[in-house]
Amino acid sequence: MSRLYDTVEPSVVDEEMLQKAVEEQGPKDEAGRLAKAEGIDFAEVTQLRLDFKNILKIDNMWCFTCLTKLQLDNNIIERIEGLDVLVNLTWLDLSFNNIEVIEGLDKLTKLTDLTLYNNRIARIENMDSLVDLHVLSIGNNDLKDLENLTYLRRFKNCKTLNLNGNPFCELEDYKVFVLAYLPHIDYLDYRLVDEASKHSAYEKYQISIEEMLHDERAAQRKLDEQLAKEKEFETHKKAYVEKLNGPYMFDSMYQDDIEGNKLSAMPGVDELLVVYRESFSKICQQIFEFGLIEHEKRVGEIDEFWKAINEAKTENKNMGMVKVNDFIDYKKKLFLDLLQLGEQGQSIAEQRFAEYNDKVAILQDALMGYEMQLVDQLEETVKDFERNMADMVSGFLENVQALISQCRDLENMHHERMMEIAIITLEKVLKNELDDDIPDELRELCVDKDTIVNAVQTSHDLHLLKIDNREDDIVTRINQFMSNMIRDVHDNEEVKRNRQRVSEINNLIDHLRDEIDNLDLQGLNY
Known part of the structure; x- marks a missing residue:
């Protein structure tokens, strides 16, 4: 081509x-x-x-x-x-x-x-x-x-x-x-x-098409399931509890724990790890479930806040429109009356002009009052919202950190038990009381007390670091969420809206005054 x-x-x-x-x-x-x-x-x-x-x-x-x-x-x-x-x-x-x-x-x-x-x-x-x-x-x-x-x-x-x-x-x-x-x-x-x-x-092509349809439906189901999982995981992330609904966090502690994996071959450790894993995972599950509940509360509070903001603006706008429409009706009737005045209408017109300007001033005061009322209402709503969200975040962190502290306590108890088992294992190895089939990796740790104690301590330190890091991650992310949310609330162009509204009111008032000043009273003969 x-x-x-x-x-x-x-x-x-x-x-x-x-x-x-x-x-x-x-x-x-x-x-x-x-x-x-x-x-x-x-x-x-x-x-x-x-x-x-x-x-x-x-x-x-x-x-x-x-x-x-x-x-x-x-x-x-x-x-x-x-x-x-x-x-x-x-x-x-x-x-x-x-x-x-x-x-x-x-x-x-x-x-x-x-x-x-x-x-x-x-x-x-x-x-x-x-x-x-x-x-x-x-x-x-x-x-x-x-x-x-x-x-x-x-x-x-x-x-x-x-x-x-x-x-x-x-x-x-x-x-x-x-x-x-x-x-x-x-x-x-x-x-x-x-x-x-x-x-x-x-x-x-019916047969081959139906086979293709079957494959397409299966692929679509698989895609839907994957998307549902991704959506669910995103919700967990927004709640700051992703991968806490199970043994993920516990398993992550041992993922890079070289010494801990060697020590797991000590007699009695396998049963100890089963109990430890189950207890640790239960606490993580509590954090997970609590986090989702608190996330829903925060989302609900945010939705209610923006609903209140929008309702306040709409209600305020409607009140202003009622005032303006009432004035427009008054103005139409006034202008019609002025145009129908006879030869003796000059003094009456002047009175009506003064009355009109007074009503324009009253309208201006009313509209400005509504706007000031809205500003005060929005400020109070924002303050209440910030207090509520701060309390929610504080309560969330307090409970989560208390549960994470329980995870630390479990790790500390596990560490003490591991240290006892390590000393016992060392003594048996030195006395040749254990079978020769213990792994070489473990036998290398059982050369003296310092070596095996250091291995247990290294494993323990790594576990605590994992726990601390997860706690820091939750604290950092939710505090960042709070900071971003407050910034968004104050950057929602409310100041710009207020200035624009005040400008609109002033332009309207100027226009209404110009209308009476420029009124062509052809029906009046002065």
Whole structure:
């Protein structure tokens, strides 16, 4: 599928090319002159054509964050790259290029229309994230194997598919295979597919399709289970108790414990370890269950806080709207009355003008009062929330640290028992009272008292370090959570909202006063 190109030097998408393209495709005449003078913000561009530019490499697209439509057809592009930042892209044309591999599309999750027509692609792949894909044109490529099309079964929203011009289109069963394995397609190679053809195709491949469906369902169940486990684990992490629902923490203490694993071969240690592991794991389970309960409480408190904040804002806004609407009704009636005054209406008009301005002032005071009331209400709500969350976090840490302290106590008791067993074992080895089948690793520790005592102490220190590290990790993470949450609460643009609201009130009052000042009382004859 070779193509002839102009003997122009291959180019890379650079800022100069982008600036020129945006200016050419932007507003025309006076609007275009103003836009050029003010400077065009690439971040505001939603559509861009870069066709017939002899582009070899896609680059410098990072500013076009709002781009939804991009044409890169009729270039000499060899790789799909440099598009990760275009997360809002819905339409992409890469037809008539030299692309051999589908890649670089993972971040384009909003893509609905993709054109790869007339390239050198031999395999359909690397498109898993394009779940909203509706139109795919990949004709005139190098697709030879019909089985390759089964990859497209995952795109249930894809209704229009163009494959025309690929080598497998010459196969006798091409169309039947496509309709059988891709029943969601409504348009194939620019032609509407009828239901009768789909049904006939399905019957021909029914056995193999049902086998594939069985495999797909099994794979989906496995994926669902994996996703459920990952979601559950994420919840455990947010509760700071991941891997505490079982013997994970206990096992981790021995994972890198070289000396402890050697000492486990001492007579009586295996039974001791069974009891220790069970007791230690029970405490970890208590931490785990308590952590999940406390996590739910924190989530509930946070949800209630934001609900209260939003309800307060909505209620306050509604009260202001009632005041404003009442004033608007009053203003309409007043203006109508003023316009109907006769020749003797000057003194009455002046009285009504004064009355109007008084009511405007009253409205301003009411709206400002509501805003001040809201600010005070929000501040009090935030303070209550911070106190509640601080109490929750403090209570959580107090209980967790008490339980972890029990883990330490168990380790200390285990250490004392291990030390007793080690001394007894050493004496028996020195007296040749133990069988010769004890491991060489253990026999090396039983050369003298200092050696075996140091081994027991090293194992104990490692275990305590693991326990301490897990406690520090929980404390650090939940304190960081508290710090971030409070920061987010105070960075929720409340100050900006307040300033904007005050500005809106002042603008409204100014507008209402201007209206009475500029009122054209054509019905009055002074």
